[in-house]
Amino acid sequence: MKITLDEVQHVAQLARLSLSEEQMKRLMDDMNDILSYMDMLNEVDTSGLEPTSHVMDIKNVFREDETRPSLPHEKSLNNAPEQNRDSFVVPRVI
Amino acid sequence: MELYRLTIGRLHSMLKKGEVSSRELTESVLARAGEVEPKVKAFITEMPEIALRMADEADRKIKTGDFGPLCGIPLAIKDVLCMEGVRTTCASKILENFIPPYDATVVSKLKQANAVFVGKANMDEFAMGSSTENSAFGATHNPWDLDRVAGGSSGGSAAAVAADECIGALGTDTGGSIRLPASYCGVVGMKPTYGRVSRYGLVAYGSSLDQIGPIAKCVEDVALLLNVICGYDPLDSTSIDTPVPDYLESLKQDIKGLKVGLPKEYFIEGMDTEVESAIRNAIETLRSLGAEIREVSLPATKYAVAAYYIVAPAEASSNLARYDGVKYGYRNRDGKTLMDMYKQTRTEGFGPEVLRRIMLGTYALSAGYYDAYYKKASQIRTLMKNEFQEAFEKVDVLATPVCPTPAFKIGERMDDPLQMYLTDVFTISTNMAGIPGLSVPCGFNGAGLPIGLQVLGGHFQEEKMLRVAYQFEQAAGISQKKPSL
Numbered sequence: 001m002k003i004t005l006d007e008v009q010h011v012a013q014l015a016r017l018s019l020s021e022e023q024m025k026r027l028m029d030d031m032n033d034i035l036s037y038m039d040m041l042n043e044v045d046t047s048g049l050e051p052t053s054h055v056m057d058i059k060n061v062f063r064e065d066e067t068r069p070s071l072p073h074e075k076s077l078n079n080a081p082e083q084n085r086d087s088f089v090v091p092r093v094i
Numbered sequence: 095m096e097l098y099r100l101t102i103g104r105l106h107s108m109l110k111k112g113e114v115s116s117r118e119l120t121e122s123v124l125a126r127a128g129e130v131e132p133k134v135k136a137f138i139t140e141m142p143e144i145a146l147r148m149a150d151e152a153d154r155k156i157k158t159g160d161f162g163p164l165c166g167i168p169l170a171i172k173d174v175l176c177m178e179g180v181r182t183t184c185a186s187k188i189l190e191n192f193i194p195p196y197d198a199t200v201v202s203k204l205k206q207a208n209a210v211f212v213g214k215a216n217m218d219e220f221a222m223g224s225s226t227e228n229s230a231f232g233a234t235h236n237p238w239d240l241d242r243v244a245g246g247s248s249g250g251s252a253a254a255v256a257a258d259e260c261i262g263a264l265g266t267d268t269g270g271s272i273r274l275p276a277s278y279c280g281v282v283g284m285k286p287t288y289g290r291v292s293r294y295g296l297v298a299y300g301s302s303l304d305q306i307g308p309i310a311k312c313v314e315d316v317a318l319l320l321n322v323i324c325g326y327d328p329l330d331s332t333s334i335d336t337p338v339p340d341y342l343e344s345l346k347q348d349i350k351g352l353k354v355g356l357p358k359e360y361f362i363e364g365m366d367t368e369v370e371s372a373i374r375n376a377i378e379t380l381r382s383l384g385a386e387i388r389e390v391s392l393p394a395t396k397y398a399v400a401a402y403y404i405v406a407p408a409e410a411s412s413n414l415a416r417y418d419g420v421k422y423g424y425r426n427r428d429g430k431t432l433m434d435m436y437k438q439t440r441t442e443g444f445g446p447e448v449l450r451r452i453m454l455g456t457y458a459l460s461a462g463y464y465d466a467y468y469k470k471a472s473q474i475r476t477l478m479k480n481e482f483q484e485a486f487e488k489v490d491v492l493a494t495p496v497c498p499t500p501a502f503k504i505g506e507r508m509d510d511p512l513q514m515y516l517t518d519v520f521t522i523s524t525n526m527a528g529i530p531g532l533s534v535p536c537g538f539n540g541a542g543l544p545i546g547l548q549v550l551g552g553h554f555q556e557e558k559m560l561r562v563a564y565q566f567e568q569a570a571g572i573s574q575k576k577p578s579l
Contacts, residue, residue: 003457015411015456016418017449018437027453033512034454038400041470044477051472052479054302054332055528056289056553061331075195079422088420091432 003031097122098258099576102315105261106163109156116156116166119261120149120210123168127212127259130579133240136254137213138173138231139181148210155208163318165208170260172251173214174221175306176295177201180211184297185219185229188417188424188443198295199330200264200306200323207322212260216250219445220414221271221299223247224517225507228447233504236278237577238543242501245275251309252279257579262310262319266296268303269402270496270521273533276309277496277546280535280575282316282563283309287553288528289334292327300409301332303402303525313534313564317341320556336554344557345564350384352562355489359395360520365498372537372545373495379569380493380562390485390492394477395523401478402522403515404458404471410448411455417443450511479527486552491562493549494520496533500543520548530556534563535572 008028012019019027074085082089097105097119108114124142131137145168152166171177174184176194178201183189197205204211218228226234226249234249236242237257244253248265252275255263265272267285276283284307291306298304308319321342326335356377361370381387419425419439426442429435444452458467485492497520507514524531529550536547547566551559 007457008453011453011457011460014460015440015452016415016433016436017441017452018434019441019449023449027450030450030511031454031457034403034515037512038404038467041397041400041404041474044394044397044474046470046473046477049473049476051469052475053472055475055479055526056332056334058289058332058334063328071195078195079192081419081423081425081427090420091429091435093432 003028003035098126100261101311102163102167102261102318105167109166116149116152116210117146119166120145120168120212123212123260130257131259133235133579134237134253134257134259135232135234136216136250136257136259137170138183138185138216138250139214141180141211141213144180145210145212152208152210162207162322164204164322166210167261168210168212169204170213170215170251170254170263171201171211172217172248172263172265174217174266174297175201175264176297177211177214180214182214182297183231185217185231186444186448187230189422190230190424192422196295199292199327201295203322215248215254215263218247218249219448220297220410221247221266221268222410222447222451224270224274224514226250226275227504227508228445230445235504236501237579238280239501239541241503242543243278243504245278245501247271248309249275252276252281252283255279255281255309255311256577262308262315264306264323265309266304266306267525268300269406269525270518272307272309273496273521273531273546273548274517276533278501278544280544280577281309281311282313282532282534283307284316284320284532284556285524285530286320286324286556287530289332290530290554290556291323292325292330292333294327294329298413300406301413302409303406313560313567314342314345316532317345317560339557341557341560344560347561348384349380349562349565352385352491352558353489354380354385354387354562355390355485355492356387357390357392357395357485357492357494359392360494362498365495366500368539369495369499369545373547376536376547376566376570377493379566383565383569388489390489392481392485392523394474394481397474398478398523398526399515399519401471401474402518402526403454404467405475405526407451407455408458408468409455411452411459414448414452447511475526478523482523482527482529482552490558491549491551491555493547496520496546496548500539500545524550529553530559532559532563534567536566536570537572
């Protein structure tokens with residue numbers, strides 16, 4: 001399975017990236033190299049095998065729904081590139 | 095006597111007897127860093143003023159007579175762990191000005207133990223890499239040969255320990271990022287069982303694989319660091335609530351009759367001959383200490399790199415979605431729309447390897463490819479986990495090389511991502527199965543580059559692994575050697 005330049009562009013859009021033509025070509029080559037190495041996974045018969053997304057044997061972890069101290073408003077805004085003391089500021093959306 | 099050369103164990107007893115103060119020790123370590131840091135480049139942020147303040151506080155604590163083994167000990171902390179009020183960059187432009195408003199759990203545990211922080215250590219950007227070359231702040235150099243890489247991604251932590259710019263350090267390991275640099279820099283490093291150490295405040299890369307662990311000059315120091323950082327934390331719902339043993343105690347027993355497995359898939363063609371002979375010698379040492387050596391087989395090892403480089407980038411692509419120029423970090427201000435702002439911020443803020451993994455991961459999770467890549471890799475992960483489980487029914491620990499070669503030249507693998515990924519061929523399976531692994535120095539090649547022996551154990555079998563590493567270290571006497579800088 002070879003990935004095309006169009007697909008690279010589509011994936012970049014999904015990942016919220018704006019890549020130059022040159023970056024996309026480079027990434028297409030790298031990804032094709034890497035993905036063709038991954039083709040070896042098709043040698044393995046995995047039918048009937050459950051996928052593992054978490055290795056330890058823990059299920060849902062519950063806790064009491066109690067209020068605890070949290071970061072003060074001001075402190076949570078401190079690292080924002082732009083803020084108005086009340087909220088994060090972003091380019092106009094509507 | 096140069097204080098900066100000593101171990102935590104030795105320094106603790108000197109502090110106890112009043113032979114030295116934490117301030118003297120910290121000044122010695124800072125002076126050493128001043129001397130060698132321009133060559134090694136182990137740190138992103140040095141913090142001498144904070145270090146001296148923490149040292150004075152430790153000295154006050156020492157005067158009360160009630161203090162633990164890490165009190166007053168200068169440590170380096172990988173720059174992926176949040177420290178309140180101290181810039182935490184993850185070696186990325188996108189976080190170059192990020193000042194965390196809280197401490198990671200491991201950081202607050204070390205503070206409670208009155209450890210001294212000398213700096214935030216360099217790393218591959220967002221812990222993605224095997225060489226610490228993928229840092230927006232420049233590569234770390236291997237103290238044993240400055241033209242070579244320190245290994246990655248915790249290269250700054252390992253190099254700082256090897257160069258005596260700190261007494262011990264914390265790193266993180268998602269696919270070998272503690273063990274590989276420990277091996278390349280000739281120090282001891284351990285990735286504990288997944289869930290053994292809280293990940294709260296660790297900037298996430300691959301959440302089902304990431305684990306924090308110690309890097310130090312000897313096995314005993316690794317045990318002392320583990321004693322403090324391990325344990326359940328309600329702030330990390332994946333941390334496991336099982337009692338933490340005293341790891342120092344586990345070093346004392348011998349290894350007579352202990353079964354050590356050699357997985358045949360870890361002794362492959364193409365392995366550097368000097369690495370292979372160092373590992374074979376190490377295994378003979380274990381045999382002479384009374385261990386029973388057995389061959390085992392882990393056939394899925396062959397697929398580890400391929401499966402890992404689907405799972406880890408998939409998790410990364412999701413975790414790194416948070417860097418959007420809104421809440422923290424870098425923002426590109428040219429974008430007129432919100433979407434432009436997101437895209438330009440992310441494209442400029444991330445380095446090439448991070449972009450590559452975000453793209454790979456997004457692709458592997460995208461509609462139409464999920465089953466072929468992510469699901470397939472997760473099924474193979476099950477296979478890997480099962481094979482380890484079966485192996486640990488037959489043997490107590492496994493002994494393997496950490497890496498097929500010693501440290502490579504800076505720049506050598508930067509143009510070939512796949513070649514770089516294959517560096518992790520012997521360390522990745524550990525993370526996929528969530529088991530613990532450590533690296534202990536076992537020799538040098540002809541050019542004087544360190545070689546590491548990897549010891550793996552079943553879930554929560556850290557004590558056995560430390561015992562094997564400690565007994566080996568005592569018998570081999572390798573950790574005495576130091577790089578000449």
